[in-house]
Amino acid sequence: MNIKQYLDSTYLKTAEQAGLSEEKNVLVAKGFIQEAIEEGFKLIMIRPDMVSLAKKMITEANSTLQIGTVIDFPEGKSSLEEKLSEAIQAIHDGADDLDFVCNYEAFKKGDIDLVKEGILRCTQLGLASKKVVKWIIEVAALNDKQIIQLSSLIKNVIVSNFEQELFPKVFVKSSTGFYKTEGDLPNGATIPAIKMMLENASPLPVKAAGGVRTYEEAVAMIQLGVKRIGTSGAKMIANGQNSTNEY
Secondary structure: OOHHHHEEEEEOOOHHHHOOOHHHHHHHHHHHHHHHHHHOOOEEEEOHHHHHHHHHHHHHOOOOOEEEEEEOOOOOOOOHHHHHHHHHHHHHHOOOEEEEEOOHHHHHOOOHHHHHHHHHHHHHHHHHOOOEEEEEOOHHHOOHHHHHHHHHHHHHHHHHHOOHHHHHHEEEEOOOOOOOOOOOOOOOOOHHHHHHHHHHHOOOOEEEEOOOOOHHHHHHHHHHOOOEEEEOOHHHHHOOOOOOOOO
16 A cells, blocks of 8 residues: 555644744745655645645645645634635635635524535636645534534535536535534544445545555554545655654
8 A cells, every 4th residue: 555645744823823933934834745745645725725735846846746735724614705716816826626614604603505616616617727636524513413414515516516527526525624622522524424434425536635644544444435635744654654743
């Protein structure tokens, strides 16, 4: 198994979140991008304002590393127009994957039509631009029933509106890694949540993000059936070490 081709090396902290100056945070992001190039990971996942930097570094290195970014991160509450505008800019800057945060709070309130329209319109934009689209459902904010329902809802929107050959390009993704839980509960991917997602998102692929910190955990996720894993400890995991990073 070439585990590196499952790993999306991830750095999504703002300077404020990292406790750094803007300049130092850019240097950290550059380090993650360079490491991903050198290690042969499938993709570097970074914030939208870092996409053009990554594109420049990857081009100069003549690398095949792909670029992913997050849209409406981390809460998913922006308007559809704002989501689309941010995605269009990311596409222009060179992103290959667009990881949209689903409006899970609207879903929990029962505003299903709003959620469906967002999924449809943003997916249409991404696929029309030949990009991979992922929908982050934020499992830590949902109970088991909601995880099942939201995974199924995304699946149904895609299956009803797109050709079967495009299904592999639309993922259901577990987490942002930034959700604040009470009582130190997991805020990312867990085995039970991933199992529910796999069962109810199929035939769409699933990405496990947040909380995968060891090689063994990554292998377990892959054996369950996930196609991608998002982690800020990609190099440590690939080398069989335990990651001490937060997500």
